Amino acid sequence: MAKAYDHLFKLLLIGDSGVGKTCLIIRFAEDNFNSTYISTIGIDFKIRTVDIEGKKIKLQVWDTAGQERFKTITTAYYRGAMGIILVYDITDEKSFENIQNWMKSIKENASAGVERLLLGNKCDMEVKRKVQREQAEKLAREHGIRFFETSAKSSLNVDEAFSSLARDILLKSSRRSGNSNKVPPTTDLKSCEKKSGAKCSLG
Ligand SMILES: Nc1nc2c(ncn2[C@@H]2O[C@H](COP(=O)(O)OP(=O)(O)OP(=O)(O)O)[C@@H](O)[C@H]2O)c(=O)[nH]1
Numbered sequence: 792m793a794k795a796y797d798h799l800f801k802l803l804l805i806g807d808s809g810v811g812k813t814c815l816i817i818r819f820a821e822d823n824f825n826s827t828y829i830s831t832i833g834i835d836f837k838i839r840t841v842d843i844e845g846k847k848i849k850l851q852v853w854d855t856a857g858q859e860r861f862k863t864i865t866t867a868y869y870r871g872a873m874g875i876i877l878v879y880d881i882t883d884e885k886s887f888e889n890i891q892n893w894m895k896s897i898k899e900n901a902s903a904g905v906e907r908l909l910l911g912n913k914c915d916m917e918v919k920r921k922v923q924r925e926q927a928e929k930l931a932r933e934h935g936i937r938f939f940e941t942s943a944k945s946s947l948n949v950d951e952a953f954s955s956l957a958r959d960i961l962l963k964s965s966r967r968s969g970n971s972n973k974v975p976p977t978t979d980l981k982s983c984e985k986k987s988g989a990k991c992s993l994g
Pocket residue numbers: 806807808809810811812813814815825826827828829830831832855856857858912913914915916941942943944945
């Protein structure tokens with residue numbers, strides 16, 4: 792039987808407890824949202840196949856527990872990840888400050904060439920905003936990675952964020968295999984913003 796996909800990419804979401812990692816994955820994989828908070832214990836994954844540049848990309852998205860006590864279990868999963876999504880909550884300053892620690896954790900535990908993406912989630916809660924978009928843009932620029940503000944609740948930018956990461960991984964892997972002409976250059980800053988309506992930082 793023919794393979795149902797061209798590529799399988801393993802993605803991992805990390806970030807403080809309660810920032811919305813599980814909700815982002817459920818929004819992306821099942822187009823659903825639940826406001827009841829059930830903290831993740833250990834690790835779990837969901838799958839969705841997306842179409843990028845005519846290629847079927849199967850995304851296996853791993854959800855980690857943000858709680859410190861699960862750290863040894865979850866960091867063991869960094870190694871196999873091709874893309875890591877760092878999530879903070881725009882209404883929680885501490886979760887943004889901790890992004891630096893999560894970055895360090897990636898450096899210590901993930902493969903060197905892993906693609907990273909920064910997400911400021913819960914952007915539907917503008918009245919409770921504590922982290923300005925510009926702060927996160929600056930951080931993303933410093934690390935040379937893309938940045939989106941998302942809402943798992945309203946679904947704003949969720950598909951865009953996952954697709955942009957998948958696209959970057961695809962581009963990187965086709966470059967590596969010498970097929971860079973097969974995938975058009977990934978969204979430049981302008982088209983990235985045009986597509987998503989979000990501010991993007993380029994790596
Ligand atoms: N308003 C709003 N609430 C959200 C959003 N995303 C998640 N939440 C809420 O935030 C709480 C925590 O969400 P989770 O997805 O469980 O957070 P988590 O990062 O997986 O947490 P851990 O499993 O403990 O690491 C839940 O009550 C969600 O309903 C969002 O985009 N907007």
